[in-house]
Amino acid sequence: MKLPVTFETRMQRLLGENYSKFQQSLQQAPPVSIRVNRNKFQNTVKFPQVPWTDSGYYLAERPSFTLDPLLHAGAYYVQEASSMFLEQVLKQTINLDLPLHVLDLCGAPGGKSTHLASLISKDSLLVSNEVIKSRATILAENIAKWGTGNVLVTSNDPRDFGRLSEFFDVMVIDAPCSGEGMFRKDPQAVGEWSEENVVLCARRQQRILADTWEALKPGGILIYSTCTWNEAENEENMAWLAGQENAESIKLKFDDCLGIVRSELQGVEGYRFYPHAVQGEGFFLAVMRKAGEAEEENYSSGKKKKYKLQEAGKKEKALVQDWLQHPENLAWIQHNETIFTLPENLFEAADEVYQKLYVIYGGTQVAEVAGKKVKPLQQLALSQHLNKEAFNSIELNLEKAIRYLRKEDINLGSHGTDWVLLQYNSMPLGWAKQIGNRINNYYPKEWRIRMDLPALLPEKSVLE
Numbered sequence: 001m002k003l004p005v006t007f008e009t010r011m012q013r014l015l016g017e018n019y020s021k022f023q024q025s026l027q028q029a030p031p032v033s034i035r036v037n038r039n040k041f042q043n044t045v046k047f048p049q050v051p052w053t054d055s056g057y058y059l060a061e062r063p064s065f066t067l068d069p070l071l072h073a074g075a076y077y078v079q080e081a082s083s084m085f086l087e088q089v090l091k092q093t094i095n096l097d098l099p100l101h102v103l104d105l106c107g108a109p110g111g112k113s114t115h116l117a118s119l120i121s122k123d124s125l126l127v128s129n130e131v132i133k134s135r136a137t138i139l140a141e142n143i144a145k146w147g148t149g150n151v152l153v154t155s156n157d158p159r160d161f162g163r164l165s166e167f168f169d170v171m172v173i174d175a176p177c178s179g180e181g182m183f184r185k186d187p188q189a190v191g192e193w194s195e196e197n198v199v200l201c202a203r204r205q206q207r208i209l210a211d212t213w214e215a216l217k218p219g220g221i222l223i224y225s226t227c228t229w230n231e232a233e234n235e236e237n238m239a240w241l242a243g244q245e246n247a248e249s250i251k252l253k254f255d256d257c258l259g260i261v262r263s264e265l266q267g268v269e270g271y272r273f274y275p276h277a278v279q280g281e282g283f284f285l286a287v288m289r290k291a292g293e294a295e296e297e298n299y300s301s302g303k304k305k306k307y308k309l310q311e312a313g314k315k316e317k318a319l320v321q322d323w324l325q326h327p328e329n330l331a332w333i334q335h336n337e338t339i340f341t342l343p344e345n346l347f348e349a350a351d352e353v354y355q356k357l358y359v360i361y362g363g364t365q366v367a368e369v370a371g372k373k374v375k376p377l378q379q380l381a382l383s384q385h386l387n388k389e390a391f392n393s394i395e396l397n398l399e400k401a402i403r404y405l406r407k408e409d410i411n412l413g414s415h416g417t418d419w420v421l422l423q424y425n426s427m428p429l430g431w432a433k434q435i436g437n438r439i440n441n442y443y444p445k446e447w448r449i450r451m452d453l454p455a456l457l458p459e460k461s462v463l464e
């Protein structure tokens, strides 16, 4: 790999005697890692663990993830290991048992958002945002597959978040960057890199930070990360923020043997991940606390509030409320023919987000109801709160599961006229409707597996 000269000079300065080890590590294949969705998959996982997270594992090689039904079921997410350090930050800086409002500002495709969704309590709200619409759709798909039901996916420009003044306890900004840490994984990134682009990225990151700072509560935590190593996009931006706003750097504790490098600039501490020192890709992270103390939230001010979210009709709700576990703890909401739910205690906060931002996906999408006709939605099948007892289900073998996920017609050898939940390894994949002895495949067209099937299919899932 031919590296840009100015990049090499800077890395030599940053790494000193470790530079040659760094250079060698760029020639090696990147490690493959996954993060397991513990709410869906509780079995023991046989792989070596990523040291800074309870649910991350290294695989010995890269399997065909696309052909693994459990990936589509949301049982795990493929994520590079350094990014999983987010878990340590949250565990060390926040009481995760409290009901929190969390923002993931640059969310797609959903690595950090799905991780955040696993870490926060069920009474917490995650707003997962992605400004680019096509990428926001993929984010919504991954959030639905993860299935926690307490996430709103928005597609807004960072400046729109000023409308949610002092709303978030935690803000994660995994900023668009010059991608130096991706050189090994994506050699094309080398060709796209330039000093001018580093400067442009650093300015854009400052703009993003300035635009969203208002949305953080006093006392709230900002977790800033990039997948690049130059100081302009990292420490210098954090020092700039500390100078502009009333923010202090938070220092994290961890064992030096992990190989994570601490950096310091003008009182701001940063954490650097290099591929020769950790089993993961290039990454930078810093944590800041906004000065002050949060005031007690007071949503019920006495005035009759006008909500944007409309309660589901009684008749419509009666048709579907047994499809989720503990329906009594949920707010049942209707938008046209679609019924969806949010945890009851999150209704007011979620409504505020609906009023101020462009929400493309929220909570658990349960069903479409037209008169007495009810159609269960894909997101319900993948919800962690699905009441499986309410449906007939059919277990598929691996080949049939893959064919179902390709939206092919499959023969189940069954008979009937009802909805059936199709599963692989007892894990729901989606719906089919029986019509006599054939079935209609209701897997969403946009989500289907598009790749041609190899002559030999995998024998089992990565997790088996």
Ligand SMILES: C[S@@+](CC[C@H](N)C(=O)[O-])C[C@H]1O[C@@H](n2cnc3c(N)ncnc32)[C@H](O)[C@@H]1O
Pocket: 083, 105, 106, 107, 108, 109, 110, 111, 112, 113, 130, 131, 132, 135, 158, 174, 175, 176, 177, 204, 208
């Ligand atoms: C590093 S990626 C995020 C990865 C994601 N956090 C994850 O863990 O899967 C940065 C994201 O920022 C988005 N982005 C690009 N320009 C942006 C801008 N001006 N403001 C906010 N986000 C932007 C990109 O579309 C991209 O999805």
